[in-house]
Amino acid sequence: MDIDALTHPTDPQLATGALAEAAAAAGYAPSIHNTQPWRWRLTGTTLDLRLAPTRVLQVTDPDGRLATVSCGVALHHARVALSAQGRHATVTRMPDNTDPELLARLQLDGRTPVDPAAVLHLRTIPLRYTDRRPAAGTPLDPDGLAAITAAVETQDTHLHTLRPDQVLELAAATDHAQSSAAADPAWQNELAQWTGPARPAGTGIPDAVIPNHATQTTVPGRDFGHHGDLPVGGGHDEMAVFVLLYGNADGPLAWLRAGEALSAGWLTATERGIAVVPHSAPIEVIAARQAIRAMIASIGHPYLVLRLSGVNSAGTGAAHTPRLPTGQIIEHA
Template sequence: MSHQTPATHRPLATALAEAAAMAGHAPSVHNTQPWRWRVLPEALELRMVRDRQLAATDPDAELVTLSCGAALHHARLALAAEGWTATVHRLPDPAEPELLARLTDPRPAGTDPDAMRSVQCMQVRHTDRRPVSDEPVSGDALNAIATAADGEGARLEILNRDQVLQLAAAASHAAAVEAEDPQLREELAYWTSRAGGVGLTPEVLPEEAPQTTVPGRDFGRPGNLPVGPGHDQAASYGVLHGDEETPVSWLRAGEALSAAWLAATRLGVSVVPLSGVVEVAGTRQILRQVLSGLGYPYLVLRLGVADPAHAGPPHTPRLPREQVVDTTAVDGTA
């Protein structure tokens, strides 16, 4: 079945390849970018790359699946910005668990201005682990961010002050547990010393631990990012959660993370993901109690207004396009 290219837009195979490439801007745990796309004449496939899974931190491939979900949402928006809509099949083949999604039946559609703005946000989105300003995030902005997550199949619960204190205690305990695990420390050291387009470079890691209510991850080494004065007392914290802990639910959680983060970027809200508390079984259970048992936690988000005195940190590196996008099935046809 052939499809007509929307007027003034690129051919379908080119649009699919460009959407896959744009998905490379998605956030991922430790900037592992654990995805690979295969471009077909009329479809796009997303696969998990096991070699970039955090074996010690994420043995059940939950965070890698979440990371790939964020890339999936980025690709969907990039296609919409090009004037295409497609059907998403999540985990379409039980015999091939690494195949996380297949986008099929692409159809011409009107260009989506909202998706175009989201694509612009993909290219400026970043993680700033320094303290935020003293300006709190407005209730309207928090509601908009939570609504964006809800539209993708997960919920973002904004915590009250007492819940934040419970979260802080759980995060502190999780950090202590992980600090005692030599495999986790070795894995973290590997991903903070990589070169070649993945991992966390010194330029994006604080030179000292920031003053925060909820402790961030101890990366085991100082970075080069000046922290400066300040505290995150005006920050808000939310828990991304859902009704299940299945591969599909973790994939949808990644799509919800992408939607929430892009909405936050558009609203001028800084986002810092905190996964440590869900990496340790005991503190993950505590976090579920914080949610009153109403859902399974996937990720914690710190939300704040960036300090205007801070220049934004550099973007984390990205893998070359040819390492994450396979176009061999369409080369010469786009």
């Protein structure tokens, strides 16, 4: 913490700077197809998170559920950055029911002791990434899985570890989801727009992080419609563990909370050398989502499937995807 912040704790300019830093840290958040579907509006001691409708996938994600989950990750990243700076913010989610694109409002209202866990998370934010290489080799550390589950639970969301028979059901649902989506030319166009050479600058998924050949997996990874440049070797992802983020409701507030939970769980995973790959294809297609819901019918609504894997594939060498410059995501009132 800088000296000014200690000697002038109420200085509104410092507060505005803290919020700007939080929004900048949130720019590292993962998002569906790296669309970064968020926009921040900074007014004095208030920071608004808005959905950016031009970066919502109209065909793949017509309800905006995955865009809202992505914004929830950004919201949690911003909260982490404020806690790491010893700032207390009151967060109001979906504060205006006449303005559904306004997802959250953070109002700074004072100082709080710096949270060491938040400081660690803040350092982890730029290091986290999606590692699509097969999970061969090292089994997942059970303590790591317990820590990720506990982190998710702090955000009013739950994590269910799929049993082997459920992993087979997930594989079938994912396969069905990907082949039915791929048969739709509008869906193919949208995928190509975000993962092909004409993707908008600073967004989308570059070839450097797309496997250079089909990986051997029980549950198919995202079919990007083309191979990329990421060397993936020949191993089978036999050590992968599949978990399901789920909760009690199925609407924008629950999706936002799911994103916050995804952030909490993924930062914890990265700190423990555990690689995470979200699998959203089985959530995007209604029939597959219903099949997954049937697996957990008694306990809630599915938000996202995650593939977790041990240290052998985490933290080594995969390229990072680009991000939009902060000037394009933060608006100063």
